[in-house]
Amino acid sequence: MKTIGVLALQGAFLEHECYLNKCIDKNDYDIKVQTVKTPAELELCDALIIPGGESTAISQIAERTGLYEHLYNFVRDRKKAVWGTCAGLIFLASELRNESELVKTLGILKVSVERNAFGRQSHSFVSECDFSSFLPEGNSFPAVFIRAPVIDHVIDERNVKVLHKLTSPQGSELIVAVRQGNILATSFHPELADDIRFHEWFINEFVI
Numbered sequence: 001m002k003t004i005g006v007l008a009l010q011g012a013f014l015e016h017e018c019y020l021n022k023c024i025d026k027n028d029y030d031i032k033v034q035t036v037k038t039p040a041e042l043e044l045c046d047a048l049i050i051p052g053g054e055s056t057a058i059s060q061i062a063e064r065t066g067l068y069e070h071l072y073n074f075v076r077d078r079k080k081a082v083w084g085t086c087a088g089l090i091f092l093a094s095e096l097r098n099e100s101e102l103v104k105t106l107g108i109l110k111v112s113v114e115r116n117a118f119g120r121q122s123h124s125f126v127s128e129c130d131f132s133s134f135l136p137e138g139n140s141f142p143a144v145f146i147r148a149p150v151i152d153h154v155i156d157e158r159n160v161k162v163l164h165k166l167t168s169p170q171g172s173e174l175i176v177a178v179r180q181g182n183i184l185a186t187s188f189h190p191e192l193a194d195d196i197r198f199h200e201w202f203i204n205e206f207v208i
């Protein structure tokens, strides 16, 4: 039995739990979903999803509750899988290019991240992405970007693999999904996509 935790300090954690349970029901995985608010709950997990939300809030609540140090160690344990979506990507990053003053990141993902790279909430969008280079039958996946960050620089090119670049309306290539060993990070929200393929891939590729 493997346990996948969802960090439940703030943000879209219920949606991730719901999608993980849909994957378990569909594929009969020997997996348990664990809501994580405390060090004891984190201790039970083989993997952790850090959801979208507000990275400032997530990081400040983690510090205030004493969870920060435990998360810092968890994401450095090579036996554990971690997936950060949107604010979760920010929380994992080693560098923030902007709006960094109020966020204490976990600093494990060797990238530089630009917060709110597409502008305000009203600039949020869905992009049909071709993830077939890594996601089985993933040639059309509805990637939901909500006040999303982008990776503006890969610091450790040897260990960080770029999984997907989004072409902006201005024609620039924006990195929106990377993998660093057992750490996955996405700028977008598969938990809001009405499509469980990304969660199934995370389970199959990173957890079981």
Ligand SMILES: NC(=O)CC[C@H](N)C(=O)O
Binding pocket: 051, 052, 053, 054, 055, 056, 085, 086, 087, 088, 090, 115, 116, 146, 147, 148, 149
């Ligand atoms: N949907 C999200 O997770 C938004 C992230 C948020 N804009 C931040 O900078 O933390």
